[in-house]
Amino acid sequence: MAAGSENPNTAPTDDALHQSALAGGWETLGAIGADVAATGLAYDPSRDVIFAVAPQDVGKDQLVTLDPATGAKTGTVATLSHEGLTALTYDPAGDRLFAIHADAEIFGNPWNCGSDPVCVSTLLEIDPDDGTTTVYGELNALIVGGAVQGLAWDSTAGVLYGSTAAGLFTIGLSCGGGACSDTSQVDNAYRKPSSLTYDPDTDTLYRQGTMSSRTEIDVIDPGTGDIETLIGVDGFTAGGLAVIPVPEPQRWLMLSSGLAMLTLLARRRIRH
Secondary structure, eight states, X not given: OOOOSSOTTTSOOOEEEEEETTTOOEEEEEEOOTXXXXXXXXXXXXXXXXEEEEOOTTSSOEEEEEOTTTOOEEEEEEEOSOOOEEEEEEETTTTEEEEXXXXXXXXXXXXXXXXXSSOEEEEEEEOTTTOOEEEEEEEOHHHHOSOOOEEEEETTTTEEEEEXXXXXXXXXXXXXXXXXXXXXXXXXXXXXXXXXXXXXXTTEEEEEEEETTEEEEEEEOTTTOOEEEEEEEEOOOOOOEEEEEOSOGGGXXXXXXXXXXXXEEOSSOOOO
């Protein structure tokens, strides 16, 4: 997740963190790399890399790879054909990445947004080998209630989830007429900004986002929709979230066993 110095909306998401999926404790790993402020993470177990999207000065976002153990940038896949990407997730069966492009207009008309500065989300598919993008369509803004800030692919059920300030939604991939109107609300928990990931080993969704000036972890059962809030911590910007296997269990005793979530923190020390 991305951290902001007691400000959950502005800090750059440029540091890597291992965080316990069981207890919420974390360990800051350090900087991701120069000019990499990731806005979405996705772990690919077949390549054993974390994909990340990050804005660049050239006006287009980049797709980069990170080391799962250190969070450091290991390479650049491509400069993408879009900017303003806010979320990323990986579908292992289809070997594809899904991403969200946030925009301040609906079907080309900014007047449709009203007072919301970023009111619509466009669903994209990205080829993890060369960064080629395919546009599915714009999500129904009236249902979604703002830009999607987190994505998670439920590989058990084959369902795409998105998190917004208005809660958790399922997103259908049948986008006729350039619009993805097949969305269904799961909950209305306010988390802004928020990030999302899915753990196939436990069939669990994790959502990290800001509520009342502090960032919390929601553990969600996608089958029942039940939510348990794991921990409340200082307020910081939620950027990307990805579930990864713990490579050396003895090293992570402080984080408990099982899985760790790689998240993002701005460069500051936070009380554990």
